[in-house]
Amino acid sequence: MKIKFEWEALDPQTMRVKVQGGWLVRYQSHSGGVSMVTVPDPEHHWEVEISQQMLDMCRERLEKLERKIKDPYQEANIRGEMEEEIQTLRKLIEQNF
Numbered sequence: 376m377k378i379k380f381e382w383e384a385l386d387p388q389t390m391r392v393k394v395q396g397g398w399l400v401r402y403q404s405h406s407g408g409v410s411m412v413t414v415p416d417p418e419h420h421w422e423v424e425i426s427q428q429m430l431d432m433c434r435e436r437l438e439k440l441e442r443k444i445k446d447p448y449q450e451a452n453i454r455g456e457m458e459e460e461i462q463t464l465r466k467l468i469e470q471n472f
Contacts, residue, residue: 430468437464 382390382401391400397416403409443449444457 433464433467437461437468440464 380392382392384390385400388404389400389402391398391414394413396413398414399411400414401409401411440457440461444454444461449457
């Protein structure tokens, strides 16, 4: 999986880069001090390239979870975690077709 980190200069001392959920902003003062802060941006999404091998592994994991979640004896908290992972895997697979 490749995640692109491309810094964008906003001015001579301020740069930003897209990160999950928003931006990482870096400011360097004239004296050389550096500050970094995250700024939320709920509309931002990762640009991810996934290999065919990784995509196949995601499909296998999804199939396994979909079978396992049908077990009526699964605890509620485990079922919730599996449902979250299933949704994440489905989105990942859909985005890479």
